[in-house]
Amino acid sequence: MVIDLETVFKTLASLIGEASPADADAGASFCVLMKAMVSFDYAVVFAYREKERPLDLYSTFTPDEHTIFVRLYQAGPYLLDPFYHAARALKPGVWRMRELAPDRFFSSEYFRSYYTQTGLAEEVGFFVLLPEGITVVLSLMRKEQSGAFTAAEFTLIKKAEPVVAALVRHSWADLGRRFSAALAKRGEGKRKSPHPAADRVWRNLNLTEREASIIELVLQGHSSESVGLRLGISTGTVKVHRRNVYRKLGISSQTQLLSIYLKNLGQ
Template sequence: MSIDLETLFTAFNATVGKPAMTDAGFGDTFRQMMTALVRFDYVVVFAYRAKERPIDLYSTFDRDENIVFVTLYQAGPYLLDPFYHTARERREGVFRMRELAPDRFFSSEYYRTYYVQTGLAEEIGFFVPIEGDITVVLSLMRREQTGPFPPAEFTTLKKVEPLVVSMVKHYWSGLTPRFNARFVARGKSRRKSEVMPRADTVWHDLNLTGRETAIVELVLQGHSSESIGLKLNISTGTVKVHRRNVYRKLGISSQTQLLSLYLKNLS
């Protein structure tokens, strides 16, 4: 599509002389900028820190869509999301979901039971690390009916990345108090190690070893046995032995049951 300069300049004008903007104000400005450059169906912006439930800063979903894309996501599935893991790695840039996803992501139980509910053809994210181990991810989504982003539009997004990064660091800095405030409201410690205890202890409570825990989490994220072996520097055969032992310990026989058990124990 051609660039809509009038819409783009209008979006820029909204930031002129403003030292600060609300979440909705900056989110709308970002949406308007992207509308001038590429075609998409949804925008959603999350801030991630460690294993904490991400903060939803902005989105364009209706009420029913918000349940799938935000409410259900924040309840636990985010822990298996390639975007979440990339945010935790503090990577900066513009990435397609398929660039970040593990080799078996699109056949994983997480994909089949949660991600397909979104009805997306593609998702592209601007990853912006800011202060306090926080990364802001601004996602542009296209539905199956719309189809994936064309290469030319992805190239355009890569070119505008430095501007988006600068704007995010200016208007969405200082998110640390907002993460900490959630613990004050709940009367809990602000220590990062206590932020999401169930995410850290769920497998230990199920009597899995550290190595077994690492393997089943990679399985749920969509890694094949070969990919897991490479990441953990062990043989594919050893990975398969650990997987069989895990299934035996947990009394299950499928990845469907593994994911169900994981999400159940998270809550």
């Protein structure tokens, strides 16, 4: 694909010296810049802060697609998303989903029951760090029919990172206030609450801290070996804890585990 430099320059010129644009205008500018370089099917922009529900800043979805990609995602599945965990780890740059995903992500129950609904072949994200521990992630998505981005396309996308980061910092400087306002609207109080919704799930299910740590990683798509390496324990110990959790919850599969987790997040 030939780069449309005229479009790139016009888009950049429109932003210089202007006040911070509205979410829709900033998102549209991002899409114009990207479409001048590569083709994609969807774009979405989320902001993340700690374990709080991500803010939906912009997307190109239809109403039905928005339900799957945004509303359903914000209801709880985001906590198992590799992009969410990279955002919380304050990991800037441009990343493919498969670069960030755990070793068993593509065979995990989260992937089978939620991610496959999106019908995506690939997702690439720009991760831009802002003050107050906030990360804005601008995702480009391709459907299965379109195929993944080629190596050349991904290299080109990465070259746009400085411009995209500048666009984010210019457009979304007030996200700390917006996160706090969203918390207040939901009646969740201060951001530093000792028991965020994700943590309350495990407390309400009477899991120990060690059991909760292991099960969270399992749900994210880590194998027992990967969990052991991350927590500094043996694979056998991980398996014993998993069996104990399943017995404690009266379940026998990861499908049931995910169902309990998501159900309790909504309480």
